[in-house]
Amino acid sequence: MTLDPDPSGPASLLGHARRGFTGTVQALKGDNALSSLSASELESRLIELGFVEGARVEVLHEGLIGRDPIAVRVENLTVAVRRREAMAVVVI
Amino acid sequence: MEAPLYNIVLVGTPNCGKTSLFNALTGSRQKVANYPGVTVERKQGFLVTPRGRQVSLIDLPGTYSLRGRSPDEEITRDVVLGRATGETLPDLVLCVADATNLRLAIRLVLELKHTGRPMVLALNMFDIAKRRGVTVDVPALSAALGIPVVTSVAVRKGGVGDLLALIDSTAALDAPPAGSNDWRPHSVAELRATQREADRIIGAAVSLPARPDTWTARVDAVVLHPVFGLVILALILFVMFQAVFAWAQPVMELIAGGFEALGQWVQATLPAGLLQSFIQNGVISGVGSVIVFLPQIITIFLFILLLEDFGYMARAAFLMDRIMGGAGLHGRAFIPLLSSFACAIPGIMATRVIDNRRDRLTTILIAPLMTCSARIPVYTLIISAFIPAKQVWGWINLQGLVMFGLYAVGIASAMGVSFLVKFFMWRDHAPAPFMLELPDYKLPRLKSIALGVYTRAMMFLQRAGTTIFAMMVLIWFLASFPQPPAGATDPGIDYSLAAIIGRFIEPLLAPVGFNWQIAVALIPGMAAREVAVAALGTVYSIEGGKEAAEQIGQMLATKWSLATALSFLAWYVFAPQCASTLAVIKRETGGWRWMWITFFYMLAMAYAASLITYNIARGLGAG
Numbered sequence A: 001m002t003l004d005p006d007p008s009g010p011a012s013l014l015g016h017a018r019r020g021f022t023g024t025v026q027a028l029k030g031d032n033a034l035s036s037l038s039a040s041e042l043e044s045r046l047i048e049l050g051f052v053e054g055a056r057v058e059v060l061h062e063g064l065i066g067r068d069p070i071a072v073r074v075e076n077l078t079v080a081v082r083r084r085e086a087m088a089v090v091v092i
Numbered sequence B: 001m002e003a004p005l006y007n008i009v010l011v012g013t014p015n016c017g018k019t020s021l022f023n024a025l026t027g028s029r030q031k032v033a034n035y036p037g038v039t040v041e042r043k044q045g046f047l048v049t050p051r052g053r054q055v056s057l058i059d060l061p062g063t064y065s066l067r068g069r070s071p072d073e074e075i076t077r078d079v080v081l082g083r084a085t086g087e088t089l090p091d092l093v094l095c096v097a098d099a100t101n102l103r104l105a106i107r108l109v110l111e112l113k114h115t116g117r118p119m120v121l122a123l124n125m126f127d128i129a130k131r132r133g134v135t136v137d138v139p140a141l142s143a144a145l146g147i148p149v150v151t152s153v154a155v156r157k158g159g160v161g162d163l164l165a166l167i168d169s170t171a172a173l174d175a176p177p178a179g180s181n182d183w184r185p186h187s188v189a190e191l192r193a194t195q196r197e198a199d200r201i202i203g204a205a206v207s208l209p210a211r212p213d214t215w216t217a218r219v220d221a222v223v224l225h226p227v228f229g230l231v232i233l234a235l236i237l238f239v240m241f242q243a244v245f246a247w248a249q250p251v252m253e254l255i256a257g258g259f260e261a262l263g264q265w266v267q268a269t270l271p272a273g274l275l276q277s278f279i280q281n282g283v284i285s286g287v288g289s290v291i292v293f294l295p296q297i298i299t300i301f302l303f304i305l306l307l308e309d310f311g312y313m314a315r316a317a318f319l320m321d322r323i324m325g326g327a328g329l330h331g332r333a334f335i336p337l338l339s340s341f342a343c344a345i346p347g348i349m350a351t352r353v354i355d356n357r358r359d360r361l362t363t364i365l366i367a368p369l370m371t372c373s374a375r376i377p378v379y380t381l382i383i384s385a386f387i388p389a390k391q392v393w394g395w396i397n398l399q400g401l402v403m404f405g406l407y408a409v410g411i412a413s414a415m416g417v418s419f420l421v422k423f424f425m426w427r428d429h430a431p432a433p434f435m436l437e438l439p440d441y442k443l444p445r446l447k448s449i450a451l452g453v454y455t456r457a458m459m460f461l462q463r464a465g466t467t468i469f470a471m472m473v474l475i476w477f478l479a480s481f482p483q484p485p486a487g488a489t490d491p492g493i494d495y496s497l498a499a500i501i502g503r504f505i506e507p508l509l510a511p512v513g514f515n516w517q518i519a520v521a522l523i524p525g526m527a528a529r530e531v532a533v534a535a536l537g538t539v540y541s542i543e544g545g546k547e548a549a550e551q552i553g554q555m556l557a558t559k560w561s562l563a564t565a566l567s568f569l570a571w572y573v574f575a576p577q578c579a580s581t582l583a584v585i586k587r588e589t590g591g592w593r594w595m596w597i598t599f600f601y602m603l604a605m606a607y608a609a610s611l612i613t614y615n616i617a618r619g620l621g622a623g
Helices: A039-048 B018-026 B071-080 B103-113 B126-131 B138-145 B161-172 B188-205 B214-223 B228-247 B249-269 B274-291 B294-310 B312-325 B331-339 B344-353 B357-369 B375-386 B398-425 B446-480 B497-512 B516-522 B531-544 B546-550 B552-559 B562-574 B579-589 B592-619
Strands: A022-028 A056-062 A070-074 A077-081 A089-091 B006-012 B030-034 B041-048 B054-059 B092-098 B119-124 B149-151 B435-437
Touching: A022 A039, A039 B188, A056 B214, A077 B312, B006 B018, B006 B071, B006 B103, B006 B161, B018 B030, B018 B041, B018 B054, B018 B119, B018 B446, B071 B344, B092 B103, B092 B161, B103 B119, B103 B138, B103 B188, B119 B126, B119 B138, B119 B161, B138 B149, B138 B188, B149 B161, B214 B228, B214 B312, B228 B249, B228 B294, B228 B312, B249 B274, B249 B294, B274 B446, B274 B531, B294 B312, B294 B331, B294 B446, B312 B331, B312 B435, B331 B344, B331 B357, B344 B357, B344 B579, B357 B398, B357 B579, B357 B592, B375 B398, B375 B531, B375 B552, B375 B562, B398 B562, B446 B497, B446 B516, B446 B531, B497 B516, B497 B592, B516 B531, B531 B552, B562 B592, B579 B592
Parallel strands: B006 B054, B006 B092, B092 B119, B119 B149
Antiparallel strands: A022 A056, A022 A089, A056 A070, A070 A077, A077 B435, B030 B041, B041 B054
16 A cells, blocks of 8 residues: 655645645745746745745645646635646745 | 825725725726826826815726836836826825735835835725724834824725825825835845735734635635536626627617617608718618617626626636636636627737736737627627527527527637647747736625726717717718719619729629628728628618618628628628727737737638638538
8 A cells, every 4th residue: 555645744845735735835946836937036926925934825726627726825815826836835 | 375286196906995995085086098108097086185185196006016017017116106207206105905915915015115205004995804803903003114004994985084184184294204215126035024024014913813704715615616616607608698698688679779760750850862861871870780789888898897896807717727728828818808708909908917928919819809799780680680590409599509609619719829829939938827816705896886887888989979970971971972873773872982992892802702782891890890780781771772771681681692691700700890909909019010910810810711601601502
């Protein structure tokens, strides 16, 4: 029997998180995402939507195709992001 | 001496209730224009404070920061900094925050403080915040931010009293000390530090309830469900189109009846002759055939504004992002494309929410392919004249099916064009990010919906009264002059300028089955698609006498073959028959290039589609 990697393990990427995941933002790593934005621009935009270190996040909803995009509760705001960009958010 | 006009600008994050606060403060004393050189809407309103100070208020586009990533956000930055052409440096920056959601707003306030402008903060929607158990220590927040803070409830009468008093006392200060402007775009580290500072201030002055807005969460559990969510979206769209076609019908018949009666009254009152013909055929039947669509336009805008106000549009974008991504479109393109079902012009203007230029251009390029309400008259006329109202497969109305098919072809071709554009022009670019706030649901405010629908209805009527009216006069003139020689046996129009022009173009359009009357109608149809219907009416009514004016449909059924009618429908799915759309594309894209690309690709598609339709129909014996 194989065990699934624990989704709420020590540190994972928000882009991999499934619906129901709750955690806190540990770091932003713009380089992690294969986004069309530069790492710093992506980080800026994520911060502007409230993703700063220590913010509580919860994945509320997933899209139909490829479970993408995801709706994430960031503190008391709900934000839709694609998994591609969510890879820049390291969560625990 | 009267005190000079006090200039206030409203700044806030998207969805903070800024616009409803603007409406509450200024009422109907608003004027909407564009900033020079860009199509960003400049909304200015006026008010007089309780102490009698004249105030000008500008509602700036919502933004999360002053970095200016889109034309809208650049305007906000430039106006606040006093850099925008033709704008004075604001006397006061009125920052608006959604009291239920202060994190991003406080960060914006901290950034705005760097501009050195006098500033106040209004905690809007304070009633909702209180109901949810949010408590704000207003004096502490004010002290921490170093600016005056008041609470407001824009949607309630008297909910802006404190704010007005604050404006008065701020305006009364003689030449308020403007700080120095040391604003520059924040680096990532500065943004992060500012957000931390904002969180610290909120932590000290605001206590949040344990539970979030359960109502929004419960609605979203259904509305954003991967499967049911899409079903609900489809249902909403279905109801919307049902409303546009079925519910608006009785009102439309009423309007049509009114214009018909008016025409007959003119015919009975005025002596027969040129003047009677001009008023009855040119003015009344022409303008009337366009105004008849006002109920449909009001209906579609009503739906779009309601969904927008309720907070559903962002959800629709979320649900459609991946599906539209398959066609190379951005999730945010859903709202502009949906608006394009009403009219491509607001649709194209709504593409400003797409910050990536390539995605925006693709959306602008295909927006005119969505079946706008101006095509409805053309489709309705041809379908009712040529497609029998029989049931197929027992329960589906054939006419309705054809109408649906025309919509489907429009959507499918839009997706196809977008896919090709993405594939051939922008293959090497990674898709732009999709990051969007999903605001809490709010009950739509009737007043602002009514205001929005009213503005758009007036815009349509104004167009009917000016452009379309002018075109109708032109068409009537072309169809009436020169008058037929005495003793002529053919209908008068055969001798007119219209016939001469029409016959000149006819050879070009003959392969697609168009006769010279259609060729004539297509020219004024460039002003607006629906004019073609009126123009056909004018052309045929002048040719065939007064009975024809009342029944364009039956007239066409005897004059056109089925193949011609189908070819005409195919033409209208694609043809760039709208000068205003082309003008807006030129303005929005900042040059002629994209306008001509749109014009020629649509023209090519229209010609090809008509050619294929006409020849297949003839091959099947419908010629």
